[in-house]
Each structure stands twice: as C-alpha cells, then as structure tokens.
Amino acid sequence: MDPQGDTARERDVTGTHARPDSRAGATVRDVLALIAFPVVLGAVALPGAFAGGGTRRWFGGRGESVRADAQAAKDAAAAAFYELDTAQRDLRISIETIMAVDSSPGARRAVDDFAALGRRIDEVSNQYINAVDAHDLDRDDLDASVAARARTELAAAKDELVRVKGELDRFEQNLRPLLDTAETQLARLAPAVERARHALLGASTALDAVRASGLRADDLAARLASLGPELTKLNQGAGQHGVPETLQRADRVLRDAEAVRAEAEQLPARAAEIDRRLVSLRTRAQALTTRAGNVDPILSELRRRFTAACWQDLQQVPEQAAVSVRQAEDKLKEAAAARDEQRWADATSRLSTVRALLNSTDEAVSAAGDRLQRLNAVSKDPQQEIQRTRFAIRDAQRLAMSGRTTPDPRHARPLDDCVARLDRAIATLEGRHPDYWHFLTETEAVRRAVAQVVADIREELGHGS
Structure with a gap:
C-alpha cells in the first residue's frame, strides 16, 4: 500500500476515526447549550428519557435494527481490513527476504506481482476507509435510510477486502518455493x-x-x-x-x-621428504655411474660373439649414461639450493627431473646386460623360445575352436599368420651367423599378436553370455 494508505490505516481499524472539524464544532455547541439553558433543555428531555438518564435519541423498532446491522457490517469490514493489512505486512517481509537473496527472473517477477497486489490492496482499503468516513453510526439523529446505505457500502467494502485477501493468500502459496530457497540460504549465511x-x-x-x-x-x-x-x-x-x-x-x-x-x-x-629424496637420489646417481662403467665390457662381448644387428642399438649407451648422470647431478645441486632457500615447489620439481633422468639411464644400462643374458640363453637353446611361442599359438587355437566345428575367420586368419611368422623367424637361425636378436624380437611380436586374438575371443564370449 502507498504511504497515504498506510497512514489512513493506522487509524483505529474499528472505524472510529478523527472526525471533521464540523462535528467537533457541533459537540462544543451542544455542551454550551446545556450550560446556557439547563432548565429548558431538562424539561424537554425528561418526557423522552429512559431509566438511567441520557440524551441520545433512539428510534426503536426497525430503525434500531438497521443501525445494529450497519454497525455489524462496520465491525466485519474492520476485521477483514485488519486481516488483509496483517497478511500484507507479513508477506512484505517474505518479499524482502527473497529480494535479499534471489535476483533470478522468477524473483523479480514475484516482486512486480506483489507491487501490483499492493496497488489493488490500496484501492480496496481506500474504499473501506471512505465507507467508514462517510457514515457516523453513532449520531443520535441517524436516519434509517442512511444506516441502510452505510450497511450496504460497508458490506461491499468487506467483500472486496476478503476477495483481495484471497488473492494475497494464493500469491503467498505460489511464493513458497522461492521463500523456502531464500530462507535456506539465509539459514546458511x-x-x-x-x-x-x-x-x-x-x-x-x-x-x-x-x-x-x-x-x-x-x-x-x-x-x-x-x-x-x-x-x-x-x-x-x-x-x-x-x-x-x-x-x-x-x-x-x-x-x-x-x-x-x-x-x-x-x-x-614435506621438508623432511625432500631431504630424504636428496640423499637417496645422490646415492642412486653414484651407483649408476659405477654400473655405466660396466657397459663397455658387455658391449665388447656382444661385438665378439654376435652379429652387429644384435648390439648396434646399444653403441651409445655408455656416453648417454654419462651425460644423463651429469645432468642429474646438476639438477640435484639446484634442488639442494632450492631446499636451502625453502623454495619447496622448485626443489620438488628439480627432484622429479633427477628421478626421470636416472630412470632412463637405469633402463639403458640394464638393457645392455639384459641383451647379453638373453642372447646367451637363446644361442645355447633356441628351442625353449620356440616352444614357448608355439604353446601360446596352440592355446589360442583351442580357444578359437571352443564350441565350434570351424573357427571364425576373424580369429583363424591372424593365428595362421602368427604360425607363418614364427616359421620364418626359426628359419633365420639356420645361417652361419644367426641374428638371434631378430629371432627374439620376432617371437615376442608373435606372442603379442596371439595375446590380442585371445583377448578379442574372450571379449566376444563375455558379450555372448
């Protein structure tokens, strides 16, 4: 409601408002008349006086009933006005709560709708206030027709107040989800x-x-x-x-x-862990330096006993190992400096680089020794490698035939290719200087291909079940 409406409704909701100055003047004149002419007025008043005294003029019968009906209508309108006003004030608090929390389109629409309802409430409130102000039901000379008209206008004002109160109640119900969300957020605040x-x-x-x-x-x-x-x-x-x-x-x-x-x-x-890693990686770098020194004798034996294809890819291992270890030692110094300066992220980063360098160096140095060991084993007895590969192929073939009279071409064809590839690898051993490393890499490749076929078959069996 607008400020003027609120001001008007701050008057007694029972309808007893401050009357115009003309009424106040009439009251003063009545008092003065009683003081100036006590005997005459007393004589006039006595015949019509009831027990208990008084000067109010009563027009009994139907007239008094109409006055009572009008007063009842006034009281009912006042009660409806009070309920509407209270509901609007409570709802305004809800709207303010939503406005404090929610700026969504739905919330803005609710604020606009409430403002529109407020204007409607002002209209019906003014209708009520005007109806109350238009009729003084306490006047002694109130005419029955005036009382009837007052009853009609006040009843209409009450009906409008009740109707708008219903609209306000429905609006409040629709507002509940927004209000619940806002109250939840306020409770979290x-x-x-x-x-x-x-x-x-x-x-x-x-x-x-x-x-x-x-x-x-x-x-x-x-x-x-x-x-x-x-x-x-x-x-x-x-x-x-x-x-x-x-x-x-x-x-x-x-x-x-x-x-x-x-x-x-x-x-x-974290600081203690960096200290531990510094010590551990220094020790590992020193050990790798010693191991890298053993690569040259291993390469010498590989050159002496096997064809160039078996060791050519290892030629650069000693030099690369030495370079990688030096790089790791430099990074260790940088990590130690970062640790002393408490630059923890830098120290951790440098240590990670050191670890990667040492890992790659370790793999390269180990590869030379592993190569010599595997070549020694296959040169003495290649049958062990052959049988291992043939077993893998036969196991895959049995799986491919499981529950079938003929194998699926998708599985049979790659397995047949594996058999042929193994036969070709075995044939390379028949020369004067066999390439054992090529033989070993081929048998490993055959086993990987077989393993892929087995995985495909098992996946299809799993889907079928």
Whole structure:
C-alpha cells in the first residue's frame, strides 16, 4: 500500500476515526447549550428519557435494527481490513527476504506481482476507509435510510477486502518455493561466515607453528594475506554485499584457508621428504655411474660373439649414461639450493627431473646386460623360445575352436599368420651367423599378436553370455 494508505490505516481499524472539524464544532455547541439553558433543555428531555438518564435519541423498532446491522457490517469490514493489512505486512517481509537473496527472473517477477497486489490492496482499503468516513453510526439523529446505505457500502467494502485477501493468500502459496530457497540460504549465511572465520584462524595458527620451527613459508603467508580483504567484506555483512555473494565469498575463503592450513601442517613433513629424496637420489646417481662403467665390457662381448644387428642399438649407451648422470647431478645441486632457500615447489620439481633422468639411464644400462643374458640363453637353446611361442599359438587355437566345428575367420586368419611368422623367424637361425636378436624380437611380436586374438575371443564370449 502507498504511504497515504498506510497512514489512513493506522487509524483505529474499528472505524472510529478523527472526525471533521464540523462535528467537533457541533459537540462544543451542544455542551454550551446545556450550560446556557439547563432548565429548558431538562424539561424537554425528561418526557423522552429512559431509566438511567441520557440524551441520545433512539428510534426503536426497525430503525434500531438497521443501525445494529450497519454497525455489524462496520465491525466485519474492520476485521477483514485488519486481516488483509496483517497478511500484507507479513508477506512484505517474505518479499524482502527473497529480494535479499534471489535476483533470478522468477524473483523479480514475484516482486512486480506483489507491487501490483499492493496497488489493488490500496484501492480496496481506500474504499473501506471512505465507507467508514462517510457514515457516523453513532449520531443520535441517524436516519434509517442512511444506516441502510452505510450497511450496504460497508458490506461491499468487506467483500472486496476478503476477495483481495484471497488473492494475497494464493500469491503467498505460489511464493513458497522461492521463500523456502531464500530462507535456506539465509539459514546458511551465519554458519558459513563463522566457518570461514574459523578456517582463517586455523590457517594463521598453523602458519605460526611452522615459522616457530624455523621454516619461513613465505608463499603460504602471502596466500593467507591475500584473504584479508575477503575477510573485511565478510565482516561488512550481507546487507552491503548481498546474500549470494557473501555465501560464495565465505565458501571461497573457507576453501582457500583450509588449503593454506593443510599445506602449513604438512610443510615439516614435506621438508623432511625432500631431504630424504636428496640423499637417496645422490646415492642412486653414484651407483649408476659405477654400473655405466660396466657397459663397455658387455658391449665388447656382444661385438665378439654376435652379429652387429644384435648390439648396434646399444653403441651409445655408455656416453648417454654419462651425460644423463651429469645432468642429474646438476639438477640435484639446484634442488639442494632450492631446499636451502625453502623454495619447496622448485626443489620438488628439480627432484622429479633427477628421478626421470636416472630412470632412463637405469633402463639403458640394464638393457645392455639384459641383451647379453638373453642372447646367451637363446644361442645355447633356441628351442625353449620356440616352444614357448608355439604353446601360446596352440592355446589360442583351442580357444578359437571352443564350441565350434570351424573357427571364425576373424580369429583363424591372424593365428595362421602368427604360425607363418614364427616359421620364418626359426628359419633365420639356420645361417652361419644367426641374428638371434631378430629371432627374439620376432617371437615376442608373435606372442603379442596371439595375446590380442585371445583377448578379442574372450571379449566376444563375455558379450555372448
């Protein structure tokens, strides 16, 4: 309702309003007349007076009944007006709650609809107030026709008030989902802000403990300091920054502060882990340097006993190993410097690089020794490798025939190719200087192809079941 409507409705809802000045003047004249002419007025009044005295003129019978009906209509309208006014005030609180939380199109539409309802409420309220102001049911000389008209107008005003109250009730029901969501968010607000503040305190306490142990943790301190402005906005409240924004800010502060706290608490263990890895990787680099020195004798034996195809790809291993170990040692020095300066991320990154270099060097150095061992074994007895491969093929063939009279071409064809490929690999051993490494790589390739066929068959059997 508009301010004028609210002002009008702040008068007694029973309908007893401040009357115009003309009525006040009439009352004063009545009092003055009683003072000026006591005997005459008393004589006139006595014949019509009831027991108990009084000067009110009663027009009994039907006239008094009409007056009573009008008064009842006035009371009913006042009650309807009061109910509508109370409902509107309560609903305005709900709308303000939604406005504080929700800026969605649905919420904006609800605000507009409530404003339109408010204008309708002002109309029917003014109709009621005008009806009350138009008729003074307490007048002594109230005419029965005037009382009847007052009853009709007040009853109509009451009906309009009740009808609009029904519209307001229906609007409130439709508003319930938006209101429930808004109230839920408001209920989350205070706990969310409190959790954020508590998380900031926990992060600060953890950081103080880390610094007390001799670790600077400058990056964590900077991250925690960056949350200061966010805390200021949280303290300013949702009234200034809005409920959704404040909830999001509280969640963000909570998440970031918890991350700082967790990293601060883990920092001593992280420093100890970096120290352990520095020692471990130095030891490993030294061991690899010793092992790399044994690659040259292995290569010499491979050159002496086997064809060039068996060892040519290993020629660069000693040189590459030496280069990789030197690179690893340089990175170890950088990691140690980063550790001393408490640049934890840099130290961890350098150690990861060292580990990768040493892993690749270890594989290359191990490959030379493994090559010599495998070539020695196959040169003495190639049948073991042949039988191992044939067994894999036969096992796959049995699986391909399981439940069939003829194999599926999709499986039979690749298995037949594997048999032919194995036969060709065996044939390479018949020369004066067999290429044992080619033979070994071929048999490995055959077994991989067979394994793929087996996997395909098992997948189809699984789908079929």
